[in-house]
Amino acid sequence: MSLPLIPPMLATPGTLPPAAQDARWAYETKQDGQRVVVYLPGDGSLVLRARSGDIVTAAYPELGPLGRSLGATPAVLDGEVLALDEEGRADFQLLQSRMGLVHAAGRAARRATEVPVHLVLFDVMHLGQRSLLKLPYIRRRAVLEELGPAGPHWSIPGALVGHGEQALRATREHGLEGLVCKRLDSVYEPGVRSRAWIKIRNMRSADVVVGGWLPGKGRLTGLPGAVLVGQRAAGRLRYVGGVGTGWSDAERTELAALLRAAETDVCPFDPVPPVAGAHWVLPRLVGEVRYSTRTRAGMLRQPSWLRLRPDLTPEESAADLPDDLA
Template sequence: MAATPWDSSGAPPTIAPMLAVPGPLPVPDAEWAFEAKWDGARCVVSTPGDGSLRLTSRARNDVTPTYPELHALGDVLRGRSVVLDGEIVALDAAGRSDFGLLQRRMGIMNARRAARLALDFPAYLVVFDVMFLDGRPLTALAYEERRAVLSGVLSAGPHWSVPSYVRGHGAKAWETVERGGLEGVVAKRLSSPYTPGLRSPDWRKTKRVETLDVVIGGWTQRRGAPAGVPGAVLVGVDEPAGLRYAGSVGSGLSDQELGDLREYLKVLACPGSPFTGPVDVAGAHWVEPRLVAEVSASQWTAAGRLRHPVWQRLRPDLTRLD
């Protein structure tokens, strides 16, 4: 969806967020800016300058009642008709965005409940672009020019910030993201205009993934496949108290691997769960925790589950014998 026609009265138009394409970091990178990628919910912020504020999701839903702690931004922008682009996030104890925490806030439209959740799981708005200001559309301006405008419009507040970007030095930006445990990097061409609602190669997102070894403790049947063919394996990680359930992994498994797993899991079948805590998975089949697999995931959720896990390979060299 493109932007609505500009209103000569200066009222802020409806503008869909510009989207990035997945890909590697650009090389050479001198003409690119690099921002941290936040694991949250995209949000377009608009205000006519009268102290009111509207928060719109990427799906074009009004989420203003969901985040009352962000409403004060309307007063901060009083007197300015503006449309901003950003990401709503919830932060863990280490200050990193945690989508699992944010999910506890999403979809809440009851004002009283939203206010209560705001105390327990506060949301923050990371602002990284401005598309309209005081009756003037800014989408045709280059990214670098828009960021300069943004820095003069908004400064950090109790629940919002305007993080800086790095010009060039993509490898250094990546090292910072890895060291901080952030989700990834978004590279943006310095000369790029803002293209509402379009996925543009001028914006490129590169996600950081974590690779780790997990123990298979169960599986679920693949829908429509012969009996015994797994659709996903239930995996855990070793802790002092035992094997802790870490999630279900189904993405990335080839037909050959599914066939091999079917034979292995049949031999290792056991009557009860090998995990230390409850596993709320319908139709779970349990196996002795012998097989070790390598998986990748974007991060851990607040509940201790792997987020977006993808199967990499079985690790026969790490098979548990005890």
């Protein structure tokens, strides 16, 4: 049968619901993967579409058997493709080695044996001949659990009703990306970034040493568009990423003056990062940044600037790089 194309419903960044409304919400772990809508026509096949609408089925051949899991019952499911690290946590860097293989079926099959993916299914929008979009979340969740599509490469993650503070704390304690809060009575809104779903990203902070900058463009011409930062480990300054957000106009102007005063021709990072157009500075400015997670190489993901730390010297700035990256 022909299944309806349904763009995924999106969550709005926010904070936990008020304590008085806690029991009206369900809490799911926020996953760090590739969002997909799963189309199961009921003939044993499946089609995976990314948020963009692009078909990405060929990149994940190990998910093919999911097409037979519901028998002849057509369905449209919502989920996320993950690549898991050795501790069972989603690792987006690992997944990136799979995402680009949509048009390379042979390579995708080989890579599947090296970096297998896992699909978490957290919603059902269509089943049989019936649209479920207008059903409340709690009923759609019950339908999904009754379907029970479990297999070696896919599963239904847990959802906790109420106890939002405890759920968020658990994600932080286990180093997970965050939490998604879903109102129990919420309908499925295709393609809408809805307040009925709230995402909370666990952010960490770190002290970093500024070692360079990249010129801004457009209205930022003449100002730093991003600063290049590192952390000291094993007696050297290791590059951990570029930070391009978090300043007011006044703060960016102040930072520009500090960077110009510290300019040097010598890169302070060891090893030298492959950053085109970089301007190097003496590594004497310390700042605090916020970030979500680190890559396996120790790079900061989604960093944003918090503040300068004039109270710290570069030698005093804390480094929390893994020992094997020092």
